[in-house]
Amino acid sequence: xxxxxxxxxxxxxxxxxxxxxxxxxxxxxxxxxxxxxxxxxxxxxxxxxxxxxxxxxxxxxxxxxxxxxxxxxxxxxxxxxxxxxxxxxxxxxxxxxxxxxxxxxxxxxxxxxxxxxxxxxxxxxxxxxxxxxxxxxxxxxxxxxxxxxxxxxxxxxxxxxxxxxxxxxxxxxxxxxxxxxxxxxxxxxxxxxxxxxxxxxxxxxxxxxxxx
Numbered sequence: 001x002x003x004x005x006x007x008x009x010x011x012x013x014x015x016x017x018x019x020x021x022x023x024x025x026x027x028x029x030x031x032x033x034x035x036x037x038x039x040x041x042x043x044x045x046x047x048x049x050x051x052x053x054x055x056x057x058x059x060x061x062x063x064x065x066x067x068x069x070x071x072x073x074x075x076x077x078x079x080x081x082x083x084x085x086x087x088x089x090x091x092x093x094x095x096x097x098x099x100x101x102x103x104x105x106x107x108x109x110x111x112x113x114x115x116x117x118x119x120x121x122x123x124x125x126x127x128x129x130x131x132x133x134x135x136x137x138x139x140x141x142x143x144x145x146x147x148x149x150x151x152x153x154x155x156x157x158x159x160x161x162x163x164x165x166x167x168x169x170x171x172x173x174x175x176x177x178x179x180x181x182x183x184x185x186x187x188x189x190x191x192x193x194x195x196x197x198x199x200x201x202x203x204x205x206x207x208x209x210x211x212x
Contacts, residue, residue, distance in 0.1 A: 019048030050205035078180035096137035104167030135178035
């Protein structure tokens with residue numbers, strides 16, 4: 001049985017949550033005062049805290065139910081990061097040419113979804129494993145492809161497979177999509193307080209990204 005549930009944490013609660021990407025860097029200070037820095041992680045790992053999003057007793061009950069249904073830390077789930085949940089940059093609308101996900105070589109028919117972050121000459125490409133059903137658009141050399149006819153999509157793994165065979169050599173494969181972050185609870189218990197009649201709060205609900 002998979003230890004990941006393809007269900008999304010309540011967006012109304014995650015919308016008001018805090019968090020973002022974490023990078024691990026190992027820093028060694030040399031006798032000269034200089035530093036050597038190295039990262040054992042190829043990709044960032046995101047952390048969130050859903051506690052700030054719990055604003056009512058209904059929110060509290062929703063978090064408890066979601067926590068229990070996941071058996072605490074046992075099962076992962078989808079999380080919508082409002083600050084970064086689209087292939088488009090900023091407030092731009094999705095298009096099928098948002099992200100380059102590959103170039104045809106005449107042999108490869110399966111392509112992984114990804115999002116590229118650029119700052120001047122520096123580029124980082126993030127794998128996307130949890131695209132949102134119904135949001136995906138794919139193009140080949142700028143020509144929109146039809147899902148179920150030209151390609152199939154795996155919304156669990158984040159792959160696009162061309163059904164008619166591998167795109168020809170040099171064909172530019174692009175995609176636009178919304179996506180979730182695969183996460184799990186990063187605590188074995190919920191510390192719940194009752195602040196007033198018919199009101200409750202969970203001071204901290206730590207969430208951490210998982211590799212899938």
